[in-house]
Amino acid sequence: MDQKEVFDAIIAILKPFVKNRDALATVALETAIQKDLKVNSARLVDIVLEIEDRFGIEVKDEDAEKVRTVGDAVTLVLREATHA
C-alpha cells in the first residue's frame, strides 16, 4: 500500500464529515483536518474507528491526538500498517 492509496482512502473516510466542501477540491497532505476541512472535533473518534477498520490497524489514543493534518493521518497509517 503506497502513500497515494492511503491518502485517497483517508479522504474517502473524511468526506462525509467535511463541512468546508470547497477545501476538498484542493486537499493535500498539509491540509488541516479541523482548521481547513472544518471537521467537527467530536467526529474524530468516528474517523479513527473507520481508519482502524479500513486498514486493519489499532490506533492508540495518544497517537490519534497528535494528528492535525491529512499527512499526519497518512503517516500514522503507514507506520501502523508496517508494524501490523
Next chain:
Amino acid sequence: MAPERVVVTGLGVVAPNAHGKDAFSRALREGKSGIRFHQHLRDCGLACQVGGIPEGIDELLPRYFTEEERLVTNANITFAVIAAVDAWTDAALPRIPADVDEVDWDSGALIGTGCGSVDVIAEKLVPATNAGKVRRLGSTMVEQSMVSGNSARIGGLLALGNKVSTNSSACNTGNEAVIEAFRHIREGRAKRMLAGGSEGHSKYSWAAGDAMKVTCRTHNDTPEKASRPMSATAGGFVPGSGAGVLALESLTSARERGARIYAEVLGGHVNSGGHRMGGSMSAPNPEGVRRCIRAAIAMAGVRPEEIDAINGHLTATFADPHEIASWRDALDLAPSKMPLIHATKSMIGHALGAAGGIECVASVLELYEGFVHGSLNCEDLHPALTAYADRIPHATVLMPEMRVMAKASFGFGDVNGCIIFRKFEN
C-alpha cells in the same frame, strides 16, 4: 400588556399514510389507512403484528440531511426533522445557512417524544456496552440516545436561538408541546415556536405495550381494519409512528411577514388526574379529563355549542366510551347536540408521543380546508355510543362554515391536554 394572539402559519407531517400536508390532507379525506402487517413484529413474537410506519423515508433523507447528519440519525430524529423543516418551509420562514454565523433568537422548538430513540439504545448502546466494546460506539451515541436529540437536531438545522427542548408525557406529549409553545409565545417570550411530537417505530417500545396486552391482536390478517376507535369490536390500539409539527407564531409576527394563517390557537390546558377517583397509571381520572376540557374552553372564550368538531384521543381501547362521556359532561350538551366526533388514529394508529402533533396537523388542515374526515372501522359502533351515532362520521363531511375544533390527548400517567383551534378571524 395584552397577551399575544398565537396563530398557526406552517404545517409539517410524516404519518403512516402520507408525508407532507397536501398528501396528508388527501389521505384524510380519502380515508387512507397507513396500517400494515410487519413480519419483523411476528418474528419477535409480538401478538400485535400490525402498525403504522411512514413509508418512503429513505428516499427523502438527502433532501433534509447532509451526509454527516445521515450517519447520526434514527427513526425518531429523522421523522422530527422532516416534519419540523417542512413546517418551517411551509411557513415561508428563511433558513440561515449552516456556514453563516447568525442565530434566530426569536424562534424556538418544543418537540416531544414518548419513547425517544429506543432503537439506538437497544440495538447499539446496550449490546456494545455489555460486550465491553464501548470504544467502538464512537461519538454519535449521546446525541442519539439523549431524549432531546430530536429538538436539538432541529435547533441546529434552523439556527434557533429561543427555547429548544423536548417534553414527554406519554400519549399527551404532542398536545402538551403545542400548548406549552402556545403559552410561550402568548407570554411574549418568543415570536415563533415549532411545536409537536415525534416517535420512531421501534419494536422495543411497541413490545412494551404488547406485553401489557393493550395493543390490537385480532386483525393481523386485515391490517387496515385493525385500528377501530369507538367500535364494539375494538381490541386495543395499533402502534404508530411519525411526527407532526406546527409552526406557531405571534399574530404580530405573522402580520409583519404577511404570512398565511391556517388557524388561531385560542386556548389550551394541561393537567393530570392524580391517579385517584378512577384514575391510574393507565386510566384517566374522568374528573381530570373534564377539568382539562373545561379549562381549555374557558381560556378560549368559546361556548361549548360553538365547537364544531372534536378530534379525540380515541385509541380503540375500552376507554373510548369513557372519553366521550367525559366530553359530554364537560361540554354539558345532549348527545344529539354534541360536535362531530372523529378519530385520526383509525387511519394511522396510535403514534404515542407523536400522536398529538400529527393529530393537531390534521385538525388544523380540517379547519382551514373545511372538512371533517371520517372515522374508519366503527360501523359497528360501541353500544355505549349509540346515542352519538349521527355525530360520528364514517366518511368525510364537508363543513366550509366550520369555525372551532377541539383536540385532546390523554396519556399514561393520567395526564391530559386539550387545545381549542379556531379558523382565523381578523
